[in-house]
Amino acid sequence: MITTDLELVINSLKRGEIVSIPTETVYGLAGNALKEESVDLIFNLKKRPAFNPLIVHIPDVNFLDRVAENIPDPAKLLANHFWPGPLTLILKKKASIPNRVTAGKDTVAVRVPNHPLTLELLKKLPFPLAAPSANPFGSISPTLAIHVYKYFGDKIPFILDGGSCKSGLESTIIGFENETPVLYRHGALALEKIKEVIGPVKELIKNDQNPQAPGMLSKHYAPQTETIRSENILETIANFPNKKIGVLSFQKIELSEEITHQEILSEKGHLEEAARNLYAALHRLDQLQLELIVVPYFPNHGLGKTINDRLQRAIQK
8 A cells, every 4th residue: 555644654663564665766675674574575475585785874974873883983974964865875784684684794774765755754753764665676677656656565564655665776895894984885875975075985886695785686676677777879780680779868869760769867967866767667668568678878977877787687597
């Protein structure tokens, strides 16, 4: 059931059930982070590998000491600068956080989401929420309540409708090695902005065997439709005559009539707008029964790096 009634959602979570919540990044599949049975339900619903940790969502920076300890100074600086917002920090976990949440690691992924409904929800709950993206493992992340419903239907009692996600990409994830900042995942907060606050950041993006953080697997965020990348979309299309092709483009491209559909992410070429529209556009293309989706390479700076990262993972074989 899609709803805006916070009390229904609060009571459901207190019963140990799983709901979907909106954030500024994507919709999450949320449950009591301190209740192992609820965390098990999240993993089972998503069909998520047990070795892939979850993100814990808290109401404000003052709550951080209740889920993490031995917090490095650069982490405190980032939290105070960017929270609420699309930044996840990997920190030494408190014993109260179940190992199931952290995939057996001694660190926990934590953030304060920047969505008014979910912040209000978190402030009214006596526990933090574990909440990965509300999609089956490996599929396109949801940025609308209806995306979540199409994935899970009545398998979850409530989807809290917070409208379209304003960032549209998952959070950026930063961890620390001996207080040295490490980038584990590009996200909705551009790496350049993080460097402005704390200086150099080591990049460690992918790990398929033992990911230190969510979102590090090579294959993820993928449409069901075969998807390829192209430096020259018109030339690529010419190589696939008689195929039902959809095009995802940064800005408008003049295409021949045989192209089934074109999704334009930003008419004016704004990377923030393109990021916000990316997943919704992929959802629409994936529902058109196409034979192929062709996507471009984006400018490799700012949020363009994140978009390129997501598209690359979407087409991994």
